[in-house]
Amino acid sequence: MTPDPLLAAIIAGDARAVVLLLRGWTEAQRRERAPALLALERATDDPLKLLDDAGRPHEVGWDDRERYDRAYAQRRALEVALVGTASLAEQRALAEPFPAWLDVQRAAQVVFDRDPPWLADWTAWQLRSEGPEGRWPLVHLQVRAGLIKRPRDYLDGLLGAFPWFDARDLLEDDPELLEHDVWALLCHHDGQESLRAAQDRGAHWREALIAQLDRERLIDATLEALGSDLSAHRAAFFTGLWRELAVTNAERAARHDQLRGLLGVAAANVLTLALDELTRDPRPVAPPELAPALAARAKRTARGALKLLDRAPDAATATIALGHPDADVQAQALDRLERWGLTDAARDALLRQLDLLSATQRPRAEALLGVASPRSRPDPVELDLDTIPEAIRRALNFGGAVPRAPVPGEPVLGEPIEPIASLDELADVLATTLSEPWRGDERLLDGVLRFCDRPFDGPLRPFHERILDLEHWFFSPVTVAAVWATGFVTRAPDEHGSPWELRLYEASQRVVRGEARPLLSLPTHAGGWIEPRVLLDRMHEDPDPIDLAQALLRLAPEGRDHALRRVRRHTKRGPAAEAARAAREPDRFAVEVVYDDAEPLNQRVKVLIDGPRVKHDGPLAEYVDTQRRRWSGAPVWSVWPERRDIACACALPELLQNLESGSGRDTDVGVLLEALLDQPLPPLALRLLVQALGSAYDREHIAAVDVLIAGIQDGRVDATALPPDDLARIKPNRLAARLQTVADGGPLQRAVVRDFLDAHVAAVPERPAALLVLFDELSAQTGVGPQRSRAYLETLSGTSKAAKAAKALLARAGEPPPVEAELALAARVRRAQRWMG
Incomplete structure (x- = not known):
């Protein structure tokens, strides 16, 4: 039997041969071959598979480089064949991303030969796709050949071409880009991509533009871009370009008016650049033009504007800087008012600004005005201490320093947490959680357990298919909901499973049996606490041991001893026994933080937890043994609210990097800090x-404040x-x-x-x-x-x-x-x- 030439070319990984074979085919011939090629694509897609000589797919490991390279070549040839035979709808219906490995040059040849009516739509789709060579050259070739008009995202595609192309090489290899695309790119400010983002990714656009474009025209284009009200982020490309151009005094002087025009833009970095450049030119600037810079929040900008104002002094204009929050800027403005004297307009403006001045500068302003306003004092406080019992006054050390927390007997319960009360509410929570199904909280888990004796139906029906499509490599409350929908558990936690995974597995077993009852460990109040009487209401004859252990660690102090006695027969062994003892005697564990600045940053902080060895895996073991086992990460703050100080200790080394860095990273410490809002400290x-006040990560320092x-x-x-x-x-x-x-x-x-x-x-x-x-x-x-x-x-x-x-x-x-x-x-x-x- 004579082998099919097209299939033979694909098996050989010869994309060039595919192009030659498809040349001249009618659309009917192409559509006739498409179904078999589409089936072959689905068979070889994920993971990448190698076709043997008969066209049968076999899996390839990443470590078998020779076979992998051959499979990669086959895949590229197959994708070129599909571009030449499948309809646009058929291609878009394939698994994302398709085509993932496209040979851009060969694909362009195939699509030129085919010239389908949907070419423009196909091109726009490709421009938004990703691949090992980028897709912009494919679109560029079609635009250059006159087959399509420039798509709306054309310039975004050019900016996104890195890391496949370096702008320096791109402009050297294709001089026509200089006139047709690059000058348009300098005016392209409203796309998803930007020259700033491309430069940050290493595309070297600044260097390419300086090397290839006419200098005078580039300087003017840079000023035009800076004056187009860009965001500070996008403007940073052009401020950097201006500085790398090293503009001469003559070039600067010739553009004095354009630089003055930049004083009205909003971006602080553009204002700063304009002030720096105008300072190098001896000509004055009209005071009204400096008003936006004097009102800018950046200290350097306001100070630079005051220096320029010295060339054409105007006291009324200088008063604008008095509204700056920095006392040093205010002081520099007052320096000028003291030197220049007050005009009537300046006096009126100074009076209006008086209440905005810092306390350190206000006396100078009052002296200039010849007034002395009374110092504001807090209003007297009316106190009624007679209603406060003497015992509470002593415990809280009335009239003295704040007592060390936790204060014995002080209530800890904050805002109550209401459980999910209906299937409709459960459906709402599930819908929100499905966007990040590996997350999900205990309230969702409790909701599943409360209703799992009913069919997964009604308001839950729309989620059935989405839940079945979940990956099962993780445990979360959503996967417990999937157990409810399917009726079986896909897997058990491995031997290193965390207490959270064990609790989820326990819950899954109950769901399979249809035993609807509340989660014992669901907090009843903010801060992770459980009101003891509520736990007694939830108790049943067959509590899950990990769930019960977690619940006992969360018992609020008031009524805890009574609750522990009532559940004693369920806490004779295992993690529940250890949790009950820890709840009765929380001070058995001591925690200490030790710094050694001679160590590397990731080893500088050691958390020492002293106390009895925990024998059984469970929430207590995870909580107190975090540092003993040298695990990274702070323990979950809500595991043991009474000893939240242990979580705080373990959070300190996590926070350390954010004290050193400039941008910060999410360490989950912010979640712990937010939990302290109404808790003992x-x-x-x-x-x-x-x-945390010194953290570079916004969530952390905002929560601390x-x-x-x-x-x-x-x-x-x-x-x-x-x-x-x-x-x-x-x-x-x-x-x-x-x-x-x-x-x-x-x-x-x-x-x-x-x-x-x-x-x-x-x-x-x-x-x-x-x-x-x-x-x-x-x-x-x-x-x-x-x-x-x-x-x-x-x-x-x-x-x-x-x-x-x-x-x-x-x-x-x-x-x-x-x-x-x-x-x-x-x-x-x-x-x-x-x-x-």
């Missing part, structure tokens, strides 16, 4: 909060409670910015931050200027002089920013006003009232 939790503001407001935090241990590890500028946000929370927060800095600013070994400036501002706002830091401040001398702030602080005097003690007592009263219910 033991020393290790406070230590974690202070460190929120917890500290709330903790000060309800009497859980004061300056004496905040630990100074880690100040040397935190970048001072970051810490100052976050402490400023805490201080902005109210008069009590302002006093606490001031006293914390007073007590501990000397612990910052390097670059303390930002913290000293904040300390000075808070001291000026409250009319209080340094109390504990004077000896340290006297060691700072010279003209540095830190020394100037220290000098200003040493000139301040005054004791904390009585109202601050009243505010602190009022916070303690709020905490007591929560205790009283």
Whole structure:
């Protein structure tokens, strides 16, 4: 039997032969061959398979390089054949991504020969696809041949061509691009791709443009792009291009008007560039043109605008900079007003800005105006202590420092957590979770267990097919829902399965048996706590041991002893027995954090957990043995709420990298910090909060600020409670910015931050200027002089920013006003009232 030439070419991996064989075929001939080729594609797609001489597919391992390379060539030839025979609908119906391995040059030859009516749609689809050679050259060849018009995403495709093409090589190899595409690219600002993103990926567009384009025209195009109101991110490509062009004085002078036009754009980096360039030109700039730069939030921009304003002094315009939040910028604006004097317009503007000035600069403004406004003080606080029992007052140390948490007897239950109450609500939660099915929380798991004696039907019916398509390499509450839908468990956890996986497996067994009952360990309140009487209501004769062990660790203190006695017969052995003993005696485990700065970053923090060895796998073992077993990652914060300090200790090494880096990464520490919002704050939790203020990851430092503001407001935090241990590890500028946000929370927060800095600013070994400036501002706002830091401040001398702030602080005097003690007592009263219910 004569072998089929087209199949033989595919088996040989010869894409060129495929092109030659298909040349001249009619559309009917192509469509006749498509079904067999489509079936072959499906048979060889995932994983990549090798065709033997008879066209039968065989799996290929990545380690068998020779066979893999041959299978790869076969695949490329097959995809070229499909481009030449299958319809657009048939190609798009294949598994994504198709075509994954396309030989761009051969595909272009095939599609040119075929010239189907859907060519433009096929090209637009290909432009959005990925592959080992990129798809833009395929589209470019069709545009160049006149077969199609430029697709809407054409320039995005060109920018996305890296890593397959380097812009320098692209422009050298195809000079026509310089006139037809590259100049258009410099005006392409509204696509999904950008020159900034392509440059960041290493496409070398700046270097290519400077080497290949006319210099004068490129300088003008750069200025035009910068003036088109780009975002700061996209504008960064053009600001970098301008600097690499090394514009000469003559070129700059010729474009003075265009540079002045940039003063009205929104992007801070463009404003900064314009100011830098205009500063190098001796000509003045009209004061009104500097108004946007004077109002900019970036300190460097506002300072640069003030320098340019010196060439054409205008006091009224200078007052715009008084609205800047930075006291140093305000000071520079006041310097000019003091030199130039106040016009009527400047006086009116200064009066309007007076309330916006920092406390350290306001006296200068008042002196200029010849006024002395009264210093604002917090309103007196009305306190009613008679309703607070004496025992609670003693426990919370009324009138003294915040007591160390947890305080014996203080309630811990926060907002209640309502379980899923109906199939409709369960369907809503499941719909949300299916977008990330490996996640899912205990509330969803509890909902499945509550209704698993009913058919997986009704409002759940639309999810049946989606659940059946789930991968089964992970355990989650969604996979337990899949057990409900299918009636069987696909696999059991392996020998290294986590307690969470074991709990999910226990739940799956109950679902298979249709035993509907609540999850014992579902928290009843925020913070991970379970109200003991609710656990007793949930109990049954055959509790799952891992589920019960987790529930016992979450029991709230009030009523816990009674609940433990009631479930004693279920806690005689295994993980439940150890969890019950830990719940009765939580202090059996001690935790310590040890730093060794001589170690590499990933080994610098050691968490030492001292206590009895946990014999059985379960939630307690996972929680207290995290560091013993040298596992990475902080333990799940909600496993043992009473000993959340262990979770905080284990979170400290996870946080360390975010103190060093510039952008930060998600370590899950933010989840733990958010859980502390209304919970007791033991020393290790406070230590974690202070460190998190210095994190580069937004979720972490925002959560730390929120917890500290709330903790000060309800009497859980004061300056004496905040630990100074880690100040040397935190970048001072970051810490100052976050402490400023805490201080902005109210008069009590302002006093606490001031006293914390007073007590501990000397612990910052390097670059303390930002913290000293904040300390000075808070001291000026409250009319209080340094109390504990004077000896340290006297060691700072010279003209540095830190020394100037220290000098200003040493000139301040005054004791904390009585109202601050009243505010602190009022916070303690709020905490007591929560205790009283």
